[in-house]
Amino acid sequence: MVSISFSDLRYPNHIALSIDITGYLAFTGSFQTIHSANRGCLIVELVKRHGKTTDFGWENGFYFRAEVNDQVLNLIIRLVNMKRNMTAKLYEELEAKLDNLDGFEATLAPYVIAEQLTPFGGSSWATISTYLSQS
Amino acid sequence: MSSYKRPSRKHQDFPGIQRYALQRTWNLIDTSGSIGEAELAQELSEVYVQAGDRPVSVVLWDAESYGVIEAKNRNEVLNRVLTGVKGGGGTVIAPALRTTLGRMQYRDNVVVLSDFDIYDLEEPETRQLLSAVAAKSGVAVLVSSHREVDIQGWRFIKTSPD
Numbered sequence: 001m002v003s004i005s006f007s008d009l010r011y012p013n014h015i016a017l018s019i020d021i022t023g024y025l026a027f028t029g030s031f032q033t034i035h036s037a038n039r040g041c042l043i044v045e046l047v048k049r050h051g052k053t054t055d056f057g058w059e060n061g062f063y064f065r066a067e068v069n070d071q072v073l074n075l076i077i078r079l080v081n082m083k084r085n086m087t088a089k090l091y092e093e094l095e096a097k098l099d100n101l102d103g104f105e106a107t108l109a110p111y112v113i114a115e116q117l118t119p120f121g122g123s124s125w126a127t128i129s130t131y132l133s134q135s
Numbered sequence: 136m137s138s139y140k141r142p143s144r145k146h147q148d149f150p151g152i153q154r155y156a157l158q159r160t161w162n163l164i165d166t167s168g169s170i171g172e173a174e175l176a177q178e179l180s181e182v183y184v185q186a187g188d189r190p191v192s193v194v195l196w197d198a199e200s201y202g203v204i205e206a207k208n209r210n211e212v213l214n215r216v217l218t219g220v221k222g223g224g225g226t227v228i229a230p231a232l233r234t235t236l237g238r239m240q241y242r243d244n245v246v247v248l249s250d251f252d253i254y255d256l257e258e259p260e261t262r263q264l265l266s267a268v269a270a271k272s273g274v275a276v277l278v279s280s281h282r283e284v285d286i287q288g289w290r291f292i293k294t295s296p297d
Contacts, residue, residue, distance in 0.1 A: 109172065109220070110217045110218050110220060112172070113172060113175060113176045113179060113217060113220075114213055114217055116172075116173070116176035116180070117176060117179055117180050117183045117212075117213075118180050118183075118184075119183070119184060119187070119209070120184060121180050121181050121183070121184035121185075122177040122178070122180040122181050122184075122294065123177065123294050124181065124278050124292045124293075124294045125180070125181055125184055127292045128181060128185075128246060128276055128278065128292065131274050131276050131290055131292075132158075132160065132185075132244050132246075132274055132276075134274060
């Protein structure tokens with residue numbers, strides 16, 4: 001169950017979107033706020049197109065609850081955890097793939113992986129560099 | 136690097152050509168379906184860190200080889216390699232080895248990053264290609280995230296899960 005609530009509608013250009021995914025152990029945090037309108041729009045669109053709304057109403061702001069499958073949930077978690085700015089180019093690329101979840105995932109994947117790269121290499125870099133220096 | 140290819144003008148016993156160059160490293164990255172996102176990030180991290188001090192060539196492969204991507208620095212790894220990641224199919228290493236063998240120069244380093252659940256690893260042709268690449272390379276390294284393999288001419292590293 002994904003619960004999305006627009007908790008702050010006072011600033012038209014700054015949507016504070018709150019996502020509550022308490023029902024899933026896979027998600028490390030139970031409550032996350034995104035201060036990004038583009039990211040928020042993508043998440044709402046994903047839920048709208050691929051989820052089933054179960055409940056909506058008004059409680060400290062408008063909210064609706066929807067049931068989504070694992071793939072959509074995984075994509076939402078990735079979008080929430082992504083540290084890089086949602087550029088206009090990336091937003092447009094993702095927006096074009098909203099109906100095709102596999103395409104959406106493929107577009108998002110390089111950006112998610114890029115955040116996992118470390119300038120110190122992976123766990124085997126120390127040994128690889130020793131071997132390479134012997135050449 | 137020095138070579139006796141052209142005779143020295145100083146003395147015939149001296150090596151003729153001397154040049155200083157960073158050796159290129161060929162990274163053969165397994166992008167098959169058995170490689171998860173965390174493993175792929177680990178493989179690309181090894182390439183990313185290498186690109187900081189030497190030119191790297193990347194061959195992405197699963198059941199086929201997806202050509203050679205060259206990167207001179209870390210930014211190019213992000214812009215060229217990461218956005219060009221393809222795969223998700225089976226795991227056949229021979230086409231990638233063939234591509235590498237055809238393009239690499241003598242004494243280039245070769246690193247194969249995979250889980251080594253490779254369909255054609257025991258095939259005679261693949262073994263022959265592995266031997267040929269190892270013989271042509273300066274250092275040949277196999278980096279496995281899952282299975283341990285022992286292939287003559289190759290050094291083996293087993294990655295530890297993060």
